[in-house]
Amino acid sequence: MRIGVFGTGVVGQAIGAKLVALGHEVRMGSRSADNESAATWAGEAGPQASRGTFADAAGFGELLFNCTAGLASLDVLRTAGAENLAGKVVVDVSNALDFSQGAPPTVGLGNADSVGEQLQREFPEARVVKTLNTVNCEVMVDPSLVPGEHDMFVCGNDESAKADVRSLLESFGWPANHIFDLGDITSARAVEMYLALWLRLWGVAQSPHFNIRLVS
Numbered sequence: 001m002r003i004g005v006f007g008t009g010v011v012g013q014a015i016g017a018k019l020v021a022l023g024h025e026v027r028m029g030s031r032s033a034d035n036e037s038a039a040t041w042a043g044e045a046g047p048q049a050s051r052g053t054f055a056d057a058a059g060f061g062e063l064l065f066n067c068t069a070g071l072a073s074l075d076v077l078r079t080a081g082a083e084n085l086a087g088k089v090v091v092d093v094s095n096a097l098d099f100s101q102g103a104p105p106t107v108g109l110g111n112a113d114s115v116g117e118q119l120q121r122e123f124p125e126a127r128v129v130k131t132l133n134t135v136n137c138e139v140m141v142d143p144s145l146v147p148g149e150h151d152m153f154v155c156g157n158d159e160s161a162k163a164d165v166r167s168l169l170e171s172f173g174w175p176a177n178h179i180f181d182l183g184d185i186t187s188a189r190a191v192e193m194y195l196a197l198w199l200r201l202w203g204v205a206q207s208p209h210f211n212i213r214l215v216s
């Protein structure tokens, strides 16, 4: 499949590399077509990898990943162009981290909204699915880095989009019985606010390779 990845940071690179390893064609998007990180990534990832602007990546992909800074993601998708998003699954892995007051960051959107909802509201023809934002990017693409059984969440308004994303997650190594559907895109608030706890657990675990498991 042709997949567009918005984002040149560690997340875009990890997801892009995994998708290429799985046999997909991937175009990484950035604000500028000559972004150095994207050039390095594409050079290392091989002939299935390419780079361009956010709009280039959006036009290229049959499915899209948003791996950009959460508080900038709405602007990124505007730049990508509504016509390039219409009808496509947009997998949103972003977090709305606010570093304006230094570290540790705060969660910049709260109870009443989320990045996932912002994107779905502004682009009603896109099929936004929120997932993967609750784990470190290395764990996103290799859940076996965390020992034992642990869980991933999906949410979104479009059932068939969620089914497509579940299949993709399974190809990343997430067991089907550990992928929980939280419901519609308003559930993005919950998984985005979880970052406040994730940041504290990171300090406790002394490693970013951890996750949570639902026990009931």
Ligand SMILES: NC(=O)c1ccc[n+]([C@@H]2O[C@H](COP(=O)([O-])OP(=O)(O)OC[C@H]3O[C@@H](n4cnc5c(N)ncnc54)[C@H](OP(=O)(O)O)[C@@H]3O)[C@@H](O)[C@H]2O)c1
Binding pocket: 006, 007, 008, 009, 010, 011, 012, 029, 030, 031, 032, 035, 067, 068, 069, 070, 072, 075, 076, 093, 094, 095, 096, 097, 132, 133, 134, 135, 136, 137, 138
């Ligand atoms: N690090 C992790 O393990 C992890 C885990 C879960 C979720 N996340 C989330 O995944 C996302 C990506 O994280 P990251 O650390 O790889 O990268 P990041 O530094 O959060 O974001 C980098 C991307 O955001 C774009 N960007 C930043 N500010 C922008 C602005 N003002 N306007 C337009 N675009 C802007 C950059 O564009 P350019 O390419 O043009 O510079 C770049 O592509 C974030 O939302 C993060 O919270 C990260």
